[in-house]
Amino acid sequence: MASQCTVFNPALIVVDLQEDFCPPNGALAVAGGREIAPIINSLLTLPFTTRIATKDYHPRAHISFASNHPPPDNKPFESIITIANPYNPSETQTSRLWPDHCVQGTPGAELIQELDAKNIQHIVEKGKDERVEMYSAFTDPFENPSVSTSELAKILKEAQTTHVFVTGLATDYCVKHTAIDAAKEGFKTYVVKDAVRGVDPSPEGCGAAEKDMEAAGIVMVRLDGEELGMVKARA
Numbered sequence: 001m002a003s004q005c006t007v008f009n010p011a012l013i014v015v016d017l018q019e020d021f022c023p024p025n026g027a028l029a030v031a032g033g034r035e036i037a038p039i040i041n042s043l044l045t046l047p048f049t050t051r052i053a054t055k056d057y058h059p060r061a062h063i064s065f066a067s068n069h070p071p072p073d074n075k076p077f078e079s080i081i082t083i084a085n086p087y088n089p090s091e092t093q094t095s096r097l098w099p100d101h102c103v104q105g106t107p108g109a110e111l112i113q114e115l116d117a118k119n120i121q122h123i124v125e126k127g128k129d130e131r132v133e134m135y136s137a138f139t140d141p142f143e144n145p146s147v148s149t150s151e152l153a154k155i156l157k158e159a160q161t162t163h164v165f166v167t168g169l170a171t172d173y174c175v176k177h178t179a180i181d182a183a184k185e186g187f188k189t190y191v192v193k194d195a196v197r198g199v200d201p202s203p204e205g206c207g208a209a210e211k212d213m214e215a216a217g218i219v220m221v222r223l224d225g226e227e228l229g230m231v232k233a234r235a
Contacts, residue, residue, distance in 0.1 A: 015168030020108030037114035056102035171198030
């Protein structure tokens, strides 16, 4: 628990609360995605050390877009491809193909208007390298070497962050990978269950993602839990 630590500098990360991920018109809309905005807005008023929003921000030629692959293996949501590290082809990752979404400079890439952006201190863009998938707001999944790394870890460390609270979209993809990488960076990491939604809400989707996060040491918390109570107590 946060209360057991002598230093408590919590940060809030709002993952990918963008138009293309929200109903009714998002290209890759997550059911209930827009409805978490008031919850996240309430969290943004709490005395976090720093408050960060992340954005998928893809070039049109991004490798995750089904439209950039030849048929028949180019079905959004269905087709799985193998991506090789451009600097080390022996290192590969499998990835699902998606509809075009969050393309740089388009309305779909913008944070939703319902999000109270005035309380966000930093916006971190991810997925800008067309050659690799990047669910995590920290870095792509390749390690030998990494291909695309954001400034998120630097921002958190410069703020002397000790604890990270993750919200946003989607539980089973970008929230999961961002939270796991936050834990890898050494931050005590929480996911606020009331303030996330997933692509696949089934036990095989979000249920499995929660198990993966818990296995990485991440704690799933509620709005009325002790952990967020510690944030409120900083006021």
